[in-house]
Amino acid sequence: MSRIGKAPIEIPAGVTVTVGNDNVVTVKGPKGTLTQKVNPDLQVKVDGNHVILERPTDDREHRAQHGLYRALIHNMVVGVSTGYRKEMELVGVGYRATATGQVLELSLGYSHAIYIKLPPEIKVEAKTERNKNPLIILESDDKQLLGQVCAKIRSLRKPEPYKGKGIKFVGEIIRRKSGKSASAK
Numbered sequence: 001m002s003r004i005g006k007a008p009i010e011i012p013a014g015v016t017v018t019v020g021n022d023n024v025v026t027v028k029g030p031k032g033t034l035t036q037k038v039n040p041d042l043q044v045k046v047d048g049n050h051v052i053l054e055r056p057t058d059d060r061e062h063r064a065q066h067g068l069y070r071a072l073i074h075n076m077v078v079g080v081s082t083g084y085r086k087e088m089e090l091v092g093v094g095y096r097a098t099a100t101g102q103v104l105e106l107s108l109g110y111s112h113a114i115y116i117k118l119p120p121e122i123k124v125e126a127k128t129e130r131n132k133n134p135l136i137i138l139e140s141d142d143k144q145l146l147g148q149v150c151a152k153i154r155s156l157r158k159p160e161p162y163k164g165k166g167i168k169f170v171g172e173i174i175r176r177k178s179g180k181s182a183s184a185k
Helices: 060-081 143-155
Strands: 016-019 024-029 032-037 043-047 050-054 084-091 096-100 103-107 114-117 123-127 135-140 166-169
Touching: 016 043, 024 060, 032 060, 050 060, 060 143, 084 143, 096 123, 096 135, 135 143, 143 166
Parallel strands: none
Antiparallel strands: 016 024, 024 032, 043 050, 084 135, 084 166, 096 103, 103 114, 123 135
């Protein structure tokens, strides 16, 4: 049984949380504004500097949604106050990344360059240093959108298990395989 839904969400200074009609939660902060529609069965209360979610019954569905919406609102509060940041690394000879505005250009060993137009909520930066793998740094206040964009970029060239080439997150460990072994006679 999850107890995540019972934990109150602390609202940091500079962040305001409002609950509108139809259970729409709006969170405003220095990094931006996010909204989330909450299931009408759940009750959302703003009490001082805490947000509390209450469920009507202990049904399986109500318990699941209690924890889900609590986590979503917590991610919104963290996003508008501090924001989220993901770093991706391009491992492979000749792999390059350049960012111009909201367009990310990737050279990943294919016969053509790949251009990705990113949503305006995401800030992108591409770093290339000598003798180091190129980095793509993505920042946003929306954790869900940021994860979705990172998954899309990673799907263009997933890390392979033999040489480890591909797009991976910084700090991610790729399980390696040994490859061909010498035949025993």
